[in-house]
Amino acid sequence: MLNENKLELxxxxxxxxxxxxxxxxxxxxxxxLLVLDEAxxxxxxxxxxxxxSKSAVxxxxxxxxxxxxxxxxxxxxxxxxxxxxxxDRWEEALEKELCDISEISTFMKDVLKVRGxxxxxxxxxxxxxxxxxxxxxxxxxxxxxxxxxxKA
Amino acid sequence: MLNENKLELxxxxxxxxxxxxxxxxxxxxxxxLLVLDEAxxxxxxxxxxxxxSKSAVxxxxxxxxxxxxxxxxxxxxxxxxxxxxxxDRWEEALEKELCDISEISTFMKDVLKVRGxxxxxxxxxxxxxxxxxxxxxxxxxxxxxxxxxxKA
DNA sequence: CTGTTGGTTCTCCAAATAAAGAACAAACTT
DNA sequence: AAGTTTGTTCTTTATTTGGAGAACCAACAG
Numbered sequence: 001m002l003n004e005n006k007l008e009l010x011x012x013x014x015x016x017x018x019x020x021x022x023x024x025x026x027x028x029x030x031x032x033l034l035v036l037d038e039a040x041x042x043x044x045x046x047x048x049x050x051x052x053s054k055s056a057v058x059x060x061x062x063x064x065x066x067x068x069x070x071x072x073x074x075x076x077x078x079x080x081x082x083x084x085x086x087x088d089r090w091e092e093a094l095e096k097e098l099c100d101i102s103e104i105s106t107f108m109k110d111v112l113k114v115r116g117x118x119x120x121x122x123x124x125x126x127x128x129x130x131x132x133x134x135x136x137x138x139x140x141x142x143x144x145x146x147x148x149x150x151k152a
Numbered sequence: 153m154l155n156e157n158k159l160e161l162x163x164x165x166x167x168x169x170x171x172x173x174x175x176x177x178x179x180x181x182x183x184x185l186l187v188l189d190e191a192x193x194x195x196x197x198x199x200x201x202x203x204x205s206k207s208a209v210x211x212x213x214x215x216x217x218x219x220x221x222x223x224x225x226x227x228x229x230x231x232x233x234x235x236x237x238x239x240d241r242w243e244e245a246l247e248k249e250l251c252d253i254s255e256i257s258t259f260m261k262d263v264l265k266v267r268g269x270x271x272x273x274x275x276x277x278x279x280x281x282x283x284x285x286x287x288x289x290x291x292x293x294x295x296x297x298x299x300x301x302x303k304a
Numbered sequence: 305c306t307g308t309t310g311g312t313t314c315t316c317c318a319a320a321t322a323a324a325g326a327a328c329a330a331a332c333t334t
Numbered sequence: 335a336a337g338t339t340t341g342t343t344c345t346t347t348a349t350t351t352g353g354a355g356a357a358c359c360a361a362c363a364g
Contacts, residue, residue: 005266006266009259009262009263009266012259013263016255016259019173020172020173021172021173023321023322023323024321024322025322025323034260034263034267034278035263035266037267037268037270037271038270038271039270039271039274042340043340043341044339044340044341052323052324053323053324053325054324054340054341054342055324055325055326055342055343056322056323056324057341058341058342058343059322059323061341079331079332079340079341080339080340080341081340081341087274087277087278087281088277090277090280090281091284094253094284098253101249101250103168104168107161107164108186110164111186111187114157114158114161114187115189116189118189118190119189122191122239125239125240125242126239128242129242129246131299132243132246132296132299135295135299136295139295143287143288143291144284147283147284147287151280175351175353176351176353177352177353195310195311196310204353204354205353205354205355206310206311206312206354206355207311207313207314207353207354207355207356208352208353208354209311210311210313211352211353214312231309231310231311231361231362232310233310233311306363306364307363307364308364309360309361309362309363310359310360310361310362311359311360311361312357312358312359313356313357313358313359314355314356314357315355315356316353316354316355316356317352317353317354317355318351318352318353318354319350319351319352320349320350320351321348321349321350321351322347322348322349322350323346323347323348324347324348325345325346326343326345326346327343327344327345328342328343328344329340329341329342329343330339330340330341330342331338331339331340331341332337332338332340333336333338333339334337334338
């Protein structure tokens with residue numbers, strides 16, 4: 001059993017991810033795998049800790065794997081899968097998030113294409129937003145670099 | 153009536169926002185207000201263009217206003233409201249989005265608090281993620297500045 | 305005060321989601 | 335070959351969501 005702190009934190013993490021489009025159980029599994037000291041759990045452990053059905057866990061784990069949020073390893077002599085969060089790739093995940101946002105500019109460009117010139121100021125704001133998105137996207141790698149340097 | 157291009161673009165914009173947690177009609181209204189040459193529409197126009205019920209529009213418009221995505225103005229001698237996207241504040245909106253993401257670090261810090269030291273490497277990755285989030289958050293204002301300078 | 309315009313609120317319903325549970329299957333054990 | 339472990343898949347079900355439609359209301363017009 002998990003203590004109250006951990007349980008509550010799992011729920012918070014669950015809700016956070018839920019609000020970004022994950023289905024509820026997926027977010028909770030992410031929370032669980034973050035909170036467990038060993039940072040991993042088997043299928044059955046997940047079922048027990050979160051008190052949900054096997055089918056729900058099976059489904060959630062598969063989606064999480066497809067989205068590269070988790071992976072699993074096996075241990076010698078065991079058939080069980082040990083699922084864990086691919087924390088070593090947080091940069092990738094975060095970069096994806098950021099690029100995701102800057103996807104706004106792809107459709108904003110299309111907005112500009114279909115808009116007439118009745119509201120030049122409005123159009124100009126859209127232009128600016130697009131430009132900034134470009135700017136930001138290009139900037140991301142150097143942000144990571146700069147960060148790494150500041151750590152060294 | 154809107155042409156095929158605009159209609160399709162409205163749907164794309166709708167889906168984009170839907171995936172980030174807006175209810176369907178809200179996203180479509182945002183699309184409509186972006187795509188219309190006048191960049192504004194009355195309540196009834198929205199009902200007609202999108203072919204939905206007044207109740208749905210009323211509800212969606214209220215939420216969009218609460219979230220500061222849209223606003224309305226009135227015109228002399230008319231009672232009608234002209235709703236429009238507050239495009240002049242795209243920086244604010246974007247900054248909010250970015251801060252929203254970096255909210256990850258608030259619960260990641262709590263994760264570190266409850267985690268033991270069994271997996272120091274895992275913990276270290278979390279540390280790094282948190283640090284980068286801080287770094288990014290602090291960097292946002294100077295990114296806007298740098299962008300403005302590059303435009304001038 | 306009666307009708308009209310512009311919008312809101314309330315009740316109901318259809319569709320989508322997400323999970324339960326049971327049956328199933330593959331791989332390994334004995 | 336009979337059972338166990340480790341999941342998966344399929345069917346059913348409870349809950350949530352999102353929008354329709356009608357009744358309602360406030361402001362103004364004649």
